[in-house]
Amino acid sequence: MDSNKLYYVVGLAGAGKTTVCKQLAECIDGGAAPQTSGRFMDFIKKNGVETPKSLDAISHEKREDLINGLHHSFLQDKSKNSYTFLDGHMFVTNSNTGLRVNAMASENNDVSDGLIFLNTPNEVVASNIDSDNQSGKRNRSECSIDVLNELSEEEFQGAEDYCLLNSIAFGVLNNISLAGQFFEVGFDDVYYLNDYYLSKNTKLRELYKAQFESDLSPSSLRKQHYELGSKLVEPLEKKVGADLSNFQVLSIPRSGNYIANGFCEGFNGRFIMSKEPAEIVCDMDESKGLVIIDSVIDSGNTVRNIIEALPSTYVQPIHVVCLAINIKALEMIESYKETVEFHCLGFSNKTNRPKGIFDMGARLYGTPD
Numbered sequence: 001m002d003s004n005k006l007y008y009v010v011g012l013a014g015a016g017k018t019t020v021c022k023q024l025a026e027c028i029d030g031g032a033a034p035q036t037s038g039r040f041m042d043f044i045k046k047n048g049v050e051t052p053k054s055l056d057a058i059s060h061e062k063r064e065d066l067i068n069g070l071h072h073s074f075l076q077d078k079s080k081n082s083y084t085f086l087d088g089h090m091f092v093t094n095s096n097t098g099l100r101v102n103a104m105a106s107e108n109n110d111v112s113d114g115l116i117f118l119n120t121p122n123e124v125v126a127s128n129i130d131s132d133n134q135s136g137k138r139n140r141s142e143c144s145i146d147v148l149n150e151l152s153e154e155e156f157q158g159a160e161d162y163c164l165l166n167s168i169a170f171g172v173l174n175n176i177s178l179a180g181q182f183f184e185v186g187f188d189d190v191y192y193l194n195d196y197y198l199s200k201n202t203k204l205r206e207l208y209k210a211q212f213e214s215d216l217s218p219s220s221l222r223k224q225h226y227e228l229g230s231k232l233v234e235p236l237e238k239k240v241g242a243d244l245s246n247f248q249v250l251s252i253p254r255s256g257n258y259i260a261n262g263f264c265e266g267f268n269g270r271f272i273m274s275k276e277p278a279e280i281v282c283d284m285d286e287s288k289g290l291v292i293i294d295s296v297i298d299s300g301n302t303v304r305n306i307i308e309a310l311p312s313t314y315v316q317p318i319h320v321v322c323l324a325i326n327i328k329a330l331e332m333i334e335s336y337k338e339t340v341e342f343h344c345l346g347f348s349n350k351t352n353r354p355k356g357i358f359d360m361g362a363r364l365y366g367t368p369d
């Protein structure tokens with residue numbers, strides 16, 4: 001039983017979690033995908049709550065007790081199956097208040113070994129909701145793509161927080177369709193993010209989250225980036241088991257600059273500031289390792305262009321350190337796993353690249369237009 005695993009597949013309603021749970025269970029020996037919604041209905045009824053709607057009227061404490069109780073009841077499944085996959089949510093909308101409320105057990109108590117975020121394009125989520133409603137299979141509220149994007153970012157961030165807090169696996173499973181047909185997914189298709197995190201320190205995590213507050217002035221944001229950068233040295237040295245003095249640092253302008261400056265506070269080695277591959281190759285020292293610092297990896301193009309330009313004679317360790325990595329870049333990152341190590345404080349699933357006042361460079365340099 002100790003080696004048995006239980007995972008929640010989380011994501012928006014309409015993302016295809018039930019189907020994917022079944023596929024995951026089928027592709028692995030001893031896999032099971034209990035029908036989570038049926039179990040949920042039975043459990044709340046047994047505890048005096050007739051419908052999910054009436055769950056929205058009970059007190060927060062009672063609701064949390066029920067969620068934790070249902071969660072702990074899955075231990076029975078875990079004891080019987082090598083792998084249990086459950087359809088779960090981080091948040092749901094309370095139909096009385098319209099507010100988003102917690103839907104995941106607050107006391108994990110080692111029941112769940114991980115959360116797998118089902119990354120389904122929100123256009124597909126919208127069309128699934130629409131066809132379920134039309135066929136009468138389910139009655140789900142319809143939202144615009146912008147609202148679905150916001151909800152799915154919130155769901156993803158909630159899942160990341162939960163996994164870091166409970167020290168459990170955090171996976172991403174891309175639910176990609178071609179010509180309207182979804183590919184069958186398997187347990188091997190899950191990308192686990194845990195190894196990329198630079199630190200589990202809660203203070204650093206708070207500082208990381210604080211820099212996303214959009215009302216920060218450029219000067220406060222710059223200070224925060226500098227402070228974050230200075231606090232990344234120790235976790236990096238610890239994680240990679242190497243001393244920074246064996247490296248040179250490359251800062252990617254312009255959003256990486258304040259982090260890189262903080263990072264190099266006590267560093268006396270070579271410091272390069274450029275995003276031009278040819279210039280970087282010309283300025284670098286081939287006898288030293290390379291730490292590349294940026295604020296964010298979105299598509300991954302910037303960092304890939306630099307890595308690709310490095311001469312084949314360069315055989316030193318390469319570490320890319322940034323605050324956030326978008327899951328869009330996961331495939332690219334994994335393709336370099338033999339030569340480059342990527343590190344971050346958090347991931348993001350933003351569909352659209354932040355623009356104007358939401359763009360990190362614009363926020364740092366006070367150029368929102």
Ligand SMILES: O=P(O)(O)OC[C@H]1O[C@H](OP(=O)(O)OP(=O)(O)O)[C@H](O)[C@@H]1O
Nearest residue numbers: 253254255296297298299300301302361
């Ligand atoms: O992974 P990618 O899709 O290449 O995106 C990542 C790049 O985007 C940002 O820079 P941006 O181009 O916005 O310029 P700035 O830092 O000068 O504002 C960021 O600082 C990265 O360098």
